[in-house]
Amino acid sequence: MSNQSNTATFDAERVRADFPILHQDVNGHPLVYLDNAATTQKPRAVIQAIVDYYEQDNSNVHRGAHALADRATEKFEGARVKVAGFINAAEPRQIIWTRGTTEGINLVASSWGRANLSSGDRILVSAMEHHSNIVPWQLIAAEKGAVVESIPVNAEGAIDLAAFESMLDDRVKMVACGHVSNAFGTVNPVQDIARLAQGVGALTLIDGAQAVGHWPVDVQALDCDFYVFSAHKLFGPTGLGVLYGKTALLEAMPPYQSGGEMIESVSFDGTTFNQLPYKFEAGTPDIAGVIGLGAAIDYVQGLDRDGAAKHEAALLAYAEERAKATPGIRLVGTAANKTSVMSFLLEGAHPNDVGLLLDQQGVAVRTGNHCAQPIMEQFGIPGTVRASFSFYNTRADVDRLFEALDKARQFLV
Amino acid sequence: MSRFGTEITSDDIVDTLSFFDNWEDRYKYIIDLGKELPPLNDESRNETNLVRGCQSQVWLVSEARDGKLFFEADSDAFIVKGLLAVVLAAYNGKTPEQVTAFDVEGYFSALNLLKHLSVTRGNGLRAMVKRIQDTAAAN
Numbered sequence: 001m002s003n004q005s006n007t008a009t010f011d012a013e014r015v016r017a018d019f020p021i022l023h024q025d026v027n028g029h030p031l032v033y034l035d036n037a038a039t040t041q042k043p044r045a046v047i048q049a050i051v052d053y054y055e056q057d058n059s060n061v062h063r064g065a066h067a068l069a070d071r072a073t074e075k076f077e078g079a080r081v082k083v084a085g086f087i088n089a090a091e092p093r094q095i096i097w098t099r100g101t102t103e104g105i106n107l108v109a110s111s112w113g114r115a116n117l118s119s120g121d122r123i124l125v126s127a128m129e130h131h132s133n134i135v136p137w138q139l140i141a142a143e144k145g146a147v148v149e150s151i152p153v154n155a156e157g158a159i160d161l162a163a164f165e166s167m168l169d170d171r172v173k174m175v176a177c178g179h180v181s182n183a184f185g186t187v188n189p190v191q192d193i194a195r196l197a198q199g200v201g202a203l204t205l206i207d208g209a210q211a212v213g214h215w216p217v218d219v220q221a222l223d224c225d226f227y228v229f230s231a232h233k234l235f236g237p238t239g240l241g242v243l244y245g246k247t248a249l250l251e252a253m254p255p256y257q258s259g260g261e262m263i264e265s266v267s268f269d270g271t272t273f274n275q276l277p278y279k280f281e282a283g284t285p286d287i288a289g290v291i292g293l294g295a296a297i298d299y300v301q302g303l304d305r306d307g308a309a310k311h312e313a314a315l316l317a318y319a320e321e322r323a324k325a326t327p328g329i330r331l332v333g334t335a336a337n338k339t340s341v342m343s344f345l346l347e348g349a350h351p352n353d354v355g356l357l358l359d360q361q362g363v364a365v366r367t368g369n370h371c372a373q374p375i376m377e378q379f380g381i382p383g384t385v386r387a388s389f390s391f392y393n394t395r396a397d398v399d400r401l402f403e404a405l406d407k408a409r410q411f412l413v
Numbered sequence: 414m415s416r417f418g419t420e421i422t423s424d425d426i427v428d429t430l431s432f433f434d435n436w437e438d439r440y441k442y443i444i445d446l447g448k449e450l451p452p453l454n455d456e457s458r459n460e461t462n463l464v465r466g467c468q469s470q471v472w473l474v475s476e477a478r479d480g481k482l483f484f485e486a487d488s489d490a491f492i493v494k495g496l497l498a499v500v501l502a503a504y505n506g507k508t509p510e511q512v513t514a515f516d517v518e519g520y521f522s523a524l525n526l527l528k529h530l531s532v533t534r535g536n537g538l539r540a541m542v543k544r545i546q547d548t549a550a551a552n
Contacts, residue, residue, distance in 0.1 A: 352490045352492070382469070382489060411440060412444075
């Protein structure tokens with residue numbers, strides 16, 4: 001195949017050895033894990049970092065007057081510095097720990113939205129957003145009398161940038177958009193979107209959940225106001241996410257949740273709040289998760305990232321080439337610029353049936369509407385089968401997918 | 414009306430499935446059961462009868478007649494439709510008391526193959542069982 005030369009530089013087989021979970025049988029077949037857009041697997045280094053924390057350093061951060069607390073705090077804050085470097089944030093206090101992408105969006109919608117939105121204001125989200133980047137905006141919009149409108153997406157699954165530009169006016173206060181579509185893998189022109197939004201004084205929030213695991217992200221180059229992502233899609237633990245925000249905005253925003261850690265002083269006459277980032281981090285944080293994410297970032301940065309991205313692109317190209325050569329497969333989401341996600345339908349078969357039959361053959365994919373009902377409705381489909389690749393997948397995995405699809409077709413079509 | 418619950422009972426299905434020793438035969442059998450279930454007409458595939466799942470949709474129509482409950486069900490997915498037939502084999506044509514008394518958890522666990530299918534929240538199966546039980550409670 002023409003793309004083989006690209007993969008030669010990146011040794012996926014060697015990398016696979018770092019991921020214990022990949023080496024097992026499922027339903028009597030060696031596991032082929034192609035559900036990386038739902039969550040990525042964890043390298044041994046991440047699992048070990050979490051075990052080490054609990055076995056050696058477990059302690060509450062920031063306040064203990066003892067050695068364990070010092071060690072835990074050092075690793076915890078060290079991870080914040082790593083994340084800041086990883087996305088090129090100007091300073092670590094712009095990195096707020098959340099429970100995940102969803103909570104990051106809820107935090108901004110609730111805190112910034114409540115303080116800044118008013119009746120008649122407009123919030124624009126793309127038509128193919130994940131529900132988590134639609135519903136928080138609808139809730140705050142309903143509360144403040146604002147409206148949420150969708151930015152058109154074309155038949156290829158790409159944002160119509162001209163249509164977006166024509167929607168902009170000075171009532172638009174927020175533009176919330178995925179960096180990469182979870183349903184199709186489309187890479188959105190978020191740098192252009194942020195620039196155009198700035199032109200009318202609107203802020204931008206970029207949902208980077210599907211981007212950070214694939215290639216380096218630079219929040220200063222994007223010049224977005226907020227950027228959110230989840231640790232678990234970046235080879236780290238579940239239950240932890242990151243909110244990046246521009247410092248002046250974060251400083252001006254009121255607290256989101258309240259309790260310990262986020263206060264400066266408390267009295268019944270009035271309470272003052274802690275500085276960034278702690279103002280937004282009420283309660284004991286997910287210390288083990290944060291340390292796990294730090295290890296995940298070390299792991300990712302230790303890889304040949306350029307080689308990994310090329311390897312993923314080659315896998316997608318190979319999979320799409322095989323799909324096009326297979327009668328009855330219809331690719332959904334065919335934008336020019338994509339991450340390694342192949343969303344498709346087997347003509348005549350429901351995606352859910354296909355998924356169940358692939359699972360019986362040890363091939364893990366996601367099926368359904370991918371929490372993006374509006375775009376599925378626009379396309380007039382019940383959902384898709386989604387195979388999403390990471391750098392530890394191989395051409396052999398793609399071959400297994402198509403073998404399993406052949407068998408599924410015998411059952412269903 | 415379908416044969417499920419009358420000619421084809423829940424015990425028949427447990428027995429038949431226990432004969433198969435590979436997944437392919439089990440799934441073929443489930444898909445064939447679904448094909449035996451008469452499709453609902455477009456009129457019945459309405460919002461009221463819809464049982465929502467995030468991966469596939471299920472429609473359920475119920476009717477009380479002569480002290481018994483009769484159900485018709487359909488889905489846009491073949492395997493789910495087969496599972497609906499499996500569920501109707503337990504509930505269709507039974508009295509509300511029989512419906513309420515039926516040990517559906519025991520049934521699902523006896524149908525070993527269906528264990529993971531029946532717990533998947535996406536396929537609407539649990540929601541349908543709940544709706545059948547609610548119908549029985551209201552009659």
